[in-house]
Amino acid sequence: ARTVIARLGILPLFTGCFLQVISYNALGYSAEKYWYWIGEMIVIVLAASLFTGMVTRLIPASSIKQIVAWSIVAVMGLSSSLSFWDVIKTDMPHRRWQEDAVFVDTIPILEANTEPGSIIGLTGGGNTGYFIHDRTIVNMDGLINSQPYFESLKDRTAGAYLESMGLDYVFANKYILESQPYKGMFNAYLTDTGIDELGGNALMKYGRAQ
Secondary structure: OHHHHHHHOHHHHHHHHHHHHHHHHHHOOOOOOHHHHHHHHHHHHHHHHHHHHHHHHOOOOOHHHHHHHHHHHHHHHHHHHHHHHHHHHHHOOOOOOOOOOOOOOHHHHHHHHOOOOOEEEEOOOHHHHHHOOOOEEEEOOOOOOOHHHHHHHHHOOHHHHHHHOOOOEEEEOHHHHOOOOOOOOOHHHEEEEEEEEEOOEEEEEEOOOO
């Protein structure tokens, strides 16, 4: 086991992943993506493989052992393949796109539940801003917003800053709004509309007067 751990580089990989997680949470990084965690997946696969190998070495060699092992591989491989195929069929249907298909599936929801001329705050809403009609999208990440908004995030006055610009709605995941860097600084300005769980997001009215 010591030899395998050294040759696979599990310890430096684990250390790097641990520091990555710490840095994201300590620095308040707000734009995490699922592909950022590939390193963690690699460590888990290597560690699980090592543990499985150590356990199987304790079992005497036999034809039954080989059959069981290959059966597990076949079942897991088939299960993963079917799951992946379901995703492909859902996200990329062959010859089924309609001429009037929307580019972003949340846009019809926003246009149906907000008034023309509304100013809507989104976390990571760049693509929505390009394709939505008669609404203004304000990106709440602070990465592509403005220097004053970025400074207000650091001062924890971003709620008042967005209210001063006349923000009407926020469309966001409530968990994200409770995480770094926001940490609930918008809570006093948010009122539920009852339109919830839209891809994990909720539509909320914005402003203390609501």
